[in-house]
Each structure stands twice: as C-alpha cells, then as structure tokens.
Amino acid sequence: MTTDDSAPFRVGLLGHGTVGSAVAELLPDRADAIAHVTGLRPEISGVLTRSRGDFDEILANSDLIVEVMGGTDTARDHVVRALRAGKHVVTANKQLLAEHGEELWGLARENRVQLRFEAAVAGVVPVIRVLQESLTGQHVERLHGIVNGTTNYILTQMAATGASYESALADAQQLGYAESDPTDDVTGKDAAAKMAILARLAFDTPVHLSDVPYEGIEHLTGEDIAYARDLGLSLRLIGSAERLDGKLAVRVHPAFLYAGHPLASVDGSFNAVTIESPAITEITLSGPGAGGSQTATAVIGDVISAMIPPAQTPPTQHRLGFVDDVVSSFYLHVEVADRPGVLAQIAQVLGLQGVSVKSVVQKGTRKGSAPGEPGQSRLVLVVHPVLESRFYGAVQLIASKDFVTATPRAIRVIDEEFGA
Numbered sequence: 001m002t003t004d005d006s007a008p009f010r011v012g013l014l015g016h017g018t019v020g021s022a023v024a025e026l027l028p029d030r031a032d033a034i035a036h037v038t039g040l041r042p043e044i045s046g047v048l049t050r051s052r053g054d055f056d057e058i059l060a061n062s063d064l065i066v067e068v069m070g071g072t073d074t075a076r077d078h079v080v081r082a083l084r085a086g087k088h089v090v091t092a093n094k095q096l097l098a099e100h101g102e103e104l105w106g107l108a109r110e111n112r113v114q115l116r117f118e119a120a121v122a123g124v125v126p127v128i129r130v131l132q133e134s135l136t137g138q139h140v141e142r143l144h145g146i147v148n149g150t151t152n153y154i155l156t157q158m159a160a161t162g163a164s165y166e167s168a169l170a171d172a173q174q175l176g177y178a179e180s181d182p183t184d185d186v187t188g189k190d191a192a193a194k195m196a197i198l199a200r201l202a203f204d205t206p207v208h209l210s211d212v213p214y215e216g217i218e219h220l221t222g223e224d225i226a227y228a229r230d231l232g233l234s235l236r237l238i239g240s241a242e243r244l245d246g247k248l249a250v251r252v253h254p255a256f257l258y259a260g261h262p263l264a265s266v267d268g269s270f271n272a273v274t275i276e277s278p279a280i281t282e283i284t285l286s287g288p289g290a291g292g293s294q295t296a297t298a299v300i301g302d303v304i305s306a307m308i309p310p311a312q313t314p315p316t317q318h319r320l321g322f323v324d325d326v327v328s329s330f331y332l333h334v335e336v337a338d339r340p341g342v343l344a345q346i347a348q349v350l351g352l353q354g355v356s357v358k359s360v361v362q363k364g365t366r367k368g369s370a371p372g373e374p375g376q377s378r379l380v381l382v383v384h385p386v387l388e389s390r391f392y393g394a395v396q397l398i399a400s401k402d403f404v405t406a407t408p409r410a411i412r413v414i415d416e417e418f419g420a
C-alpha cells in the first residue's frame with residue numbers, strides 16, 4: 001500500500017504540556033512510517049488545554065483520545081466519556097489508573113475499545129506490554145521497581161557527590177527532573193500509584209493506591225548513604241510487590257541494595273523493573289522513566305497498538321488480601337552517649353525482640369563539650385530479616401533509652417544474594 005491512500009486515524013489530544021506537546025510534534029513526523037505499517041494515517045484532530053479546545057468537539061472528531069492532562073477529576077470524566085462513546089483511549093496518567101483503573105478497564109471492555117497506558121509506568125520502558133502480553137499467564141512471584149526517576153536522581157547524586165537531600169533536590173529541579181512542587185515524587189506517592197498498576201497486572205487482582213503503603217526520601221541524610229557505602233550498600237527508592245502466603249504485599253520505601261542486585265546499578269533518572277517468576281527466573285527492564293519525547297514515544301507506541309486491534313485488560317480473576325506485616329532486613333543508625341555498655345544494651349533490646357544483628361560499625365566518636373560530660377558516638381547496624389513490627393518495636397524501645405541522643409533512623413535493606 002502507498003502511504004497516500006491510507007485512511008485517516010484521528011487522534012484527539014487532551015493536554016499540551018511536557019508530554020502532549022511532544023506527542024503533537026512527534027506524531028506527524030512518524031505518520032508516514034505508521035501509515036506504512038497500519039494502513040492508517042494518524043493525524044491530530046484537536047488539542048485541549050485549560051485555555052483552548054472544546055472536549056465535546058474533539059471527542060466527536062476523534063477515533064482515539066490521548067489523555068496527557070494529569071489529575072483525576074477532569075481526566076476521569078473525559079476518559080469515561082471517551083470510552084462510553086466507543087473511542088480508544090491512551091493515557092500516561094498513573095494516579096487516574098491507580099484510583100479508578102477497575103472502572104475504566106471495565107468500561108473499555110464493555111464498549112469494546114482499548115485503554116492503553118504504557119507511559120503511565122516507567123515511561124518508555126515497555127513493562128506494561130511485557131506483563132500484559134509477553135508474560136500473560138505466567139505465575140509472577142515478585143516485582144521490584146525503581147519507578148520514580150526524580151528520587152533516583154536525587155539519591156544517586158547524594159551518593160556520588162555527598163550532596164544533602166535539599167541540594168540534590170534543587171539540582172533535580174534545575175535540570176527539569178523534578179517539578180517545582182515535587183511532593184508526589186519525594187513522598188513516594190507517584191511510585192505507589194505505579195506499583196499499584198504493576199501489581200494489578202502481575203497478580204491479576206484489584207490493587208488500589210490506598211492498598212500501597214508508601215514512605216518517601218525526604219528524611220534521608222547523606223550520612224546514611226555514606227555509612228552504608230562502607231557496608232557495600234546503595235540506597236534506592238524501591239517499589240516491591242510480592243505474594244506472601246496467598247496474600248499480596250505492595251509497598252514503596254527507601255531500601256539499601258547489595259551490589260549484586262540488578263537494581264543497585266540503576267543510576268540517575270533511569271527507571272527499572274525486575275520481574276521474578278519460576279519459569280523465567282528473572283528479567284530486568286530499564287530505561288528513561290520520564291521526559292517529553294521519551295514518554296511521548298510510549299504514548300505513540302500505544303496509539304499504533306490501538307490501530308492494530310486488539311489488546312484488552314481483562315477483569316481480574318483473583319481477590320488477594322494484603323499483608324500488613326512483612327519480613328525485611330534493616331539498617332539502623334543510632335546516636336548514643338559514648339559510655340561503656342551501650343552497645344550491649346542495644347543488642348539486648350534487639351535480642352529480646354528476636355532481632356539479630358548482621359553487622360555493626362561504630363562511627364565518629366565526638367568528645368563532650370564540658371569536662372566530665374560523655375562524648376557522642378554513632379552506631380550503624382544491619383540486622384537479619386525480621387518481621388517489621390518486631391523491628392520497629394525494638395527501635396521504639398531503643399529510642400526511649402536515656403543514652404540515645406537523637407531519634408534513631410531505620411531503612412530497609414533488600415537482603416539477599418540476588419538470584420541465589
């Protein structure tokens with residue numbers, strides 16, 4: 001077929017910001033190649049922003065709607081109306097799917113249209129396609145992901161340069177990796193939404209944003225990162241989702257990784273996801289997790305897939321419960337008065353809670369300021385895997401001791417020789 005006799009395929013664009021403007025620029029560039037493959041020539045039929053375009057008009061004139069507005073109110077309304085009107089939808093909006101995914105996937109099935117969302121998780125890294133298509137029917141045991149490029153950039157900068165959290169964040173903002181309001185990124189909420197979507201696909205059970213406890217990176221210090229380096233650990237914001245006794249644990253938190261872990265070397269604003277399944281052992285996908293042209297490339301890939309039917313997100317077959325308390329290894333940083341017996345007392349509290357210590361480093365003993373006043377020292381411990389409730393119980397007891405001079409800091413350690 002020559003490209004000239006290709007029928008038009010009309011794409012309505014909701015949003016013309018970082019991603020939308022890149023879609024508007026790249027789609028016409030690729031129209032010839034797409035027409036060659038699909039026999040249809042994509043063209044932008046209308047653009048909606050806060051100040052231009054009319055949604056009803058765009059909807060009436062489109063075969064497919066690309067939603068790259070963000071938010072969960074207007075975006076949900078427009079996506080619902082597009083699906084009900086029998087139009088395919090491509091979205092990059094993780095919050096929308098993590099909060100309303102089941103409703104929207106259901107509407108897509110009912111109306112026999114596609115709702116595609118590769119760009120919503122890990123940008124151009126094709127993890128949705130792999131879970132939905134390549135691994136259909138595989139028993140997935142566990143996922144780990146670095147799914148937020150902003151926080152990964154901040155943490156790798158802190159490790160590489162010794163920068164404080166505040167200055168690494170300011171750097172990320174200057175380079176355009178972090179928004180002027182970075183709250184969703186640094187609190188872990190953005191990553192939690194992405195993990196909800198991945199877990200829903202991997203474990204075939206409904207997962208809502210509210211099922212995913214999350215912790216951010218705002219309280220981490222360069223000191224923790226530097227100390228941990230001595231123990232051979234690197235710090236990342238990790239999303240994890242795993243089966244535990246017929247239930248599911250999905251969470252996001254900072255975690256230390258040993259050097260052998262496939263995510264330990266994922267640096268800067270890159271994203272990566274590791275999928276573990278008995279039949280395939282483990283695969284890791286990595287690449288740029290954000291950026292206008294990168295995200296727009298994933299969006300356009302979805303537009304092309306929607307032009308060549310069909311791929312549906314089927315209804316879930318399971319209803320797994322969620323685990324409240326999981327086993328993890330931890331790093332613990334405690335500032336203490338430098339006097340005899342302190343380490344033994346800490347070890348005793350940990351022992352009584354069933355927490356066993358794997359390694360201890362004592363750091364930077366500082367003299368007291370007045371004569372006779374005890375100095376300060378810092379203990380950095382890594383403990384063997386233990387139920388988190390037991391560990392945090394022990395930390396609370398340690399924090400209440402009179403020799404402890406600052407609130408102890410605890411960070412999870414992903415404690416395994418990967419693949420062993």
Ligand SMILES: NC(=O)c1ccc[n+]([C@@H]2O[C@H](COP(=O)([O-])OP(=O)(O)OC[C@H]3O[C@@H](n4cnc5c(N)ncnc54)[C@H](OP(=O)(O)O)[C@@H]3O)[C@@H](O)[C@H]2O)c1
Pocket residue numbers: 014015016017018019020048049050051067068069070071074092093094119120123289290291292295
């Ligand atoms: N940026 C990335 O690298 C990236 C990566 C992956 C996924 N995403 C997702 O892609 C989506 C878009 O992100 P973005 O960075 O492109 O956002 P953005 O730069 O803030 O652009 C948002 C666009 O949507 C329009 N918009 C927002 N609310 C609207 C409303 N109520 N009515 C009409 N138009 C509205 C805005 O209009 P105005 O121009 O009038 O303000 C703007 O054109 C989000 O869901 C985001 O999570 C982004």
